[in-house]
Amino acid sequence: MFSPEAYALAEGLVSKAYINQGSQATARRSKLVTSLLSERRLPKDGWDDHSIESFLSEAAMMDSNNFLDNVGVGEREARVYSPLVARRHWNLAHGIGRSGDVAAEQPKAAGSSLLNKLTNLLVADAMRIAGLEDMGPALVLPLATGMTLTLVLLAVKSKRPKTATKVVWCRLDQKTCVKAVLSAGLELVVVSPKLVGDQLCTDLDAVRAAVEAAGPANVCCVVTSTSCFAPRAGDACSDVAKMCAELDVGHVVNNAYGVQATALCKEVTKAWRRGRVDAVVQSTDKNFMVPVGGAVVCSGKGNTEIVDAVRKSYPGRASISPVLDLLITLLSMGSHGWQRCLEDRGDVYGYMRTKLGECVGEFGERLLDTPGNPISIGVSLETHAKLSEDGKDVSFFGSMLFSRCVSGTRVVAPGKRQDVGGVVFDGFGASHDAYPVPYFTAAAALGTTREDVDRFCAQLRKCFKDFRKKAAKRGRAGDGDALDAAADRLAGVNLGGS
Template identity: 25%
Template sequence: MIDLNISGIIPKNMENRGKLVLNDNLKNIEDIFNHRVIPKQAMSDEEIELFLKLLSLMDTDKDPKSIRIGEREARTSSNIHNRLVSGFCHGVGRSGNLIDPQPKAPGASVMYSLTNSILTSFLKKLGLNVSAIATPIATGMSISLCLSALRKKYGCNTVIYPYAAHKSPIKAVSFSGLKMRLVETVLSEDGESVFVPVEDIENAIKKEINKNDKYGDSNIYTTKYNINNKKEIPCVLSTLTFFPPRKSDDIVEIAKICEEYNIPHIINGAYAIQNQYYIDRLKKAFKYRVDAVISSSDKNLLTPIGGGIIYSKDKEFINEISKTYPGRACATPIVNTLVSLLSIGLNNYKELMKQQKESRKLLHDLLVELANNTNNKVLNIDSPLSICITTNSDPVEIAGKLYNLRITGPRGVRSSDKFGNCYLGNFPYDYVVMNAAIGIKNKDIINAVDKLKYSMAKNKNIMSGEKNGNNYCNSIR
């Protein structure tokens, strides 16, 4: 990859030996440039840092002979800035398109293009035949990009949202300037989960289409809606991944309905990539109408928060989405996605998926045992990541105790909490949600359930500083 002329400096046998070592160390970097797919084996931190350094040295702010007189020349006040963005101070994209090459940043432009190629190859290896881009914004804002693209391309004016009690998607709709029609959840027959019936979603679609049909077509409910007539039309924002007791939307049936009525369909799959259960549902949904799926880089690829992943079977629509981003973007979230893909590698990621599945089973078994011993129950909800256990004492207080015991993540919800339960009226149970997401360790699950057992104890004063409570806390830390 790099032809260094060191002839005559050291003995020939030493020169050949040194070049052999150098070339082996550069081989993985060379493979990334040549093949542009996720490596099977993880790359070392040293290899990744060298790779990023080589690319960042291509940007114009690294040119020692450059005369920089623009208003934006990647001038920084501290070397800390350079380290935080891995040297890509010019960022990525141009004012008109997130994925457009940036003249002042050849290296960053190559880095971003490679990231998207590697990300696409990664999803294909997991079984999703899609095109993908990494976004420099998290899930909620990435949803906004998709909705803005739908508004521009199809004239969408209303988002039909099967209600999930999550502020980010709701704010994303508002941020995009679209109206929202909520479709409320209902309680399942066994009383242990809430969901949005597919027929209610279809009825909401019909009502929106009928409202926007100025010609009053009497067959509007039974015929496909023609988006080419330039009328304002609705779109659907469904939810694949969410906390129990809210079940996942039936994205396959929704995709069929959206195909029938010819309206756009966006899926919020925030943590969908890490589990085969979600991937299989996406594969089935992609056979029908799915315009794009949004996932989180931190939830799936173990990056710091701040990046998103948007993928679709329609490569041209991905390009349309990138055009909705105003201005350039910070390179750091993109670099974080690239670093994770290279540092984990395909084989290790599949192993992490396997471990996540095993950890979820361990969490289930421990919570069932705890429920049996405390006259509670584990709710019957089909989630490959999260589990609900009912509680006979205040779940919010229990979650607070867990937080004070250094357990982050569990969520306590009272039966009367409409927002938390996504349900009109009281839910039958107070409950605590616990998760087994990718990257979790079995020892952490064991310790968390042990402290949950303590937090569910009947002594309400145990956390007030009493001696027996402090001794117990120390014994289980």
């Protein structure tokens, strides 16, 4: 807020030397903003909090509700009753976009519009750094992944023949995508993955057969996924993309938390370079460590029609909150900080595989062999299932971990049937009707540390020991000495294999 004239006048109150020193400091922060607006990419070094706060405060003063002489007489004037809420949102209360385009300029909110456009540019830069090359414009939406998928499917549907009402979905046992398809008024055609060793892989022949059986003109799109729970591997998106180009059907990629893994980004890049990819959806919270509530839609630079359609079909204005969270985080990281986060995650994944393999091998279990999944790790519970009646009580193992403050693990036992919106799945949770062994998963996701892994393994050892004790007390453990001997034999084999 200090103009050159204000600095000159200040010299009459404070020594000129001190005023010059102070003005140089503020000019240094101003250069950060000038550089950001000029380069329109992540700053190399992350900004300090005060610089970010100053930038947001200046931008907020460009919105009409913060004008000193504003007289608002409309039905939507960004009035906020609570000062606490106003401060939480930096007085940026007008939202972003207009009824015809969520990325359009908002006449009453020049500052908010500027921040929104910058966020789309910065997140696109971050995704390119992560490995998504030849990418078109990125669109940040204030919706989590599921609702964003629904909007994308509706956009694809609008570009397809009226008969195209089916979505061929490579099965991934998580309810969100199923609900997204059904919410878009489309019919789900489930294609199960094929089991190769421990790993569940894309069944390309089955995908093609499903499209041809329905008739390409009756298929809205094929939906593949990159990031997923082990033992499922990321889909062969590039092979599916070639197929979709050949058969002339749409292709949507659910890249929910795949931005953080270079291998998955390369597969998506390969897909839109060599075949058809209409849109790719990724979560902001999983990939950039912000609160839940945002997603990014993108595509290859050669096919941006669906991303444009999503932008124009969003009804009304949108909340700036998820956009603001992402902008603040990206400015705080800078490109160097973002690269460190990606590198650290890759390091922790390797560390987790090593430490987890050592830990579970002590108790006769093993890591599942899933080279196509660079984030999630599966661990067998076969030995411990034998301690419980018919193997059904092994799901209790997840509760034991949760009660010890271990969150995020998933225990999957065979035989579960689940109805999701009228679609019935056998073996739900495993992405397979009859996965051969019970297991649990853990993920080396962005932000996980080596210390987290060490603490997890310590709690895991306690759970294994307690589970065996509880089984023995229930009288279902059989001969404890014989069981220990069997576990020791399994441990020797499994440690060698992992």
